[in-house]
Amino acid sequence: MRFTTGGSSTRSWEPAVTADTSDLHYWLHWRVSLCALWVLGCMVVAAYLIWRHEGPGADRRPGAAGGGGKDPRPGVLYDDEAWRPCLRDIHPAWLLAYRLISFFVLLSLLIVIVISDRGKIFYYYTQWTFILVTIYFGLGTALSIYGCSKIADENVGTSRTDIELGSYVVGGTAAKPNVEEEDGTREIAGFWGYLLQIIYQTNAGAVMLTDCVFWFIIFPFLTIKDYNLNFLLIGMHSVNAVFLLGEAALNSLRFPWFRIAYFLFWTALYVIFQWVVHASTPLWWPYPFLDLSANLAPLWYFAVAIMQLPCYVVFRLVIRLKHHLLTRWFPGSVIRG
Template sequence: MADTDEQGLGYWLRWQVPVCALIFLAPSAIALIFVSKVQTAPLASYDLWLPCWRRLSPVWLLIYRAAVFVFMSWILSQIVASHGAFSFYFYTQWTFTLVIIYFALGTIISAHGCWTYSKRPEYEEGDHLLKRDQEEYNKSATNRTNKIKGDIKLQSHQVQEETEQRAGFWGYLMQAIYQTCAGAVMLTDIVFWFILLPFLTSEQFRLNLLMGCMHTLNLVFLVLDTALNRLPFPWFRFAYFVFWSSIYITFQWVLHACGFTWWPYPFLELSTPWAPLWYFSLALIHIPCYGMYALIVKAKNAIFSRFFPSVYIKSN
């Protein structure tokens, strides 16, 4: 915590302030430019709610998402009941809330998808919901005649997918939140378990059950959802993770400009000459955090498609 006489205008005129601002604003600007120019393949609406396992009913994914949403909401309510609005002073609660929003959106979209699935005639369900399964099968088939027939059938369904089955705004929002959460939960848990917990004293920091759950279950629940869903994981959405962290840092700077004197994380303190190094390290750690989760998704596709080729559907 900075001394009282270090607050005010003099605090913000330190040389560390513009350097630290550049460190987190420059990546945000680059990410914004990158997102505005990137071209991606359309997201299919059924990828939002169908499992990546052929024989697993989408109802089970719906039940899982709904149960996680309820349980995580209960944990957050207990934290807020204990600490009030001050709970949202921390990046952990921000990220935990974002994961809850993801599971809330996932529950709604899964429910809508299951309802749509139940309304389709049996023959139409098979053609519509299993077209990618058939595509994977045709690619590995040895009979060229059957493959050609399968390709013709898939081609006839492609027009319907292009016109009717693209994900809308809420679908793309769900995917963006999913990938933002992927990097944010990794960052939250790594900083908590490997930086804050070992080095802060018991007077500064005290671990309890709720806090331990918040820094563990966020990742566990998201990885389990990844093991079940068939959402693609393009690298360019790393930019949204950068935006998320930049928004939080901006939030902290605004609060301190308004008179707050305590930083929730010591490495955000600007009065130390080491501040630029801390901010630069914090910026760099975003890359391996997002990369580790991307490797989880890649390992999922590689391992499951190898050991369960007949039942696993590879993500795009």
């Protein structure tokens, strides 16, 4: 049996085809129905969370969080939060530099993976997530450039006003605009800002799920098979998490709990993609626990569905720890997202 995890290697294993997945009888088994129930259940929960909490009318829906105060919607995002660091003393250019370097490194790895694996890159959840992380840093870089240019324009306008009024401004003050304005006067983020937020929180769960499944489930199997890890495998299952955690430490993006819905949709979309591919062509499954012919398939699908919750919660706890430490160490500079 050969088994691969998405990286090229002279010693890899692909699972053998256990059944003809293009045969209609394969999909009429009770195991398939039960696995489909888990996937459908995740999608229904995700759709409900988005309907209840997302969008401008969410605060008027029954049971929605908020309902008063300055910030009635937990999912609201302000324009500057997409490109401003978590501390006022850090210039947005530093976040821009971090995102640009991360994007360059991830894109370089992605190009190498495409050259190495070609069409197989779209066959694994790992690569799907890796592509999404790369897209996030690319979009984040673009929004950081927008933010830095906005600050530069504000500084130029402030300098001209000061010159006209004959006033003196202490150097560097204009580079740190006040963000403690009333929420009613702050500009709400547009489409690209919310897209960045959604991809960010999708990545948070997907990266944790990818790396946990690889290092705690797949890797022990590879060790038994005397498998030699290569640079691409290590990079895909570690660099993405390192860069995303660094991003989480620097940015001021919020992390509302209900956007786990997009992570659930992302995982369900991958599973449905695999089902469509296998229903069309008899192929081996990229991950053994996706094989619907196995007696334990419903248990595996249920386990992966449940694993999504702790994977998302762990990243959310990291964000809470970050805010706790920043509030303690930099009380006068921290920007609460």
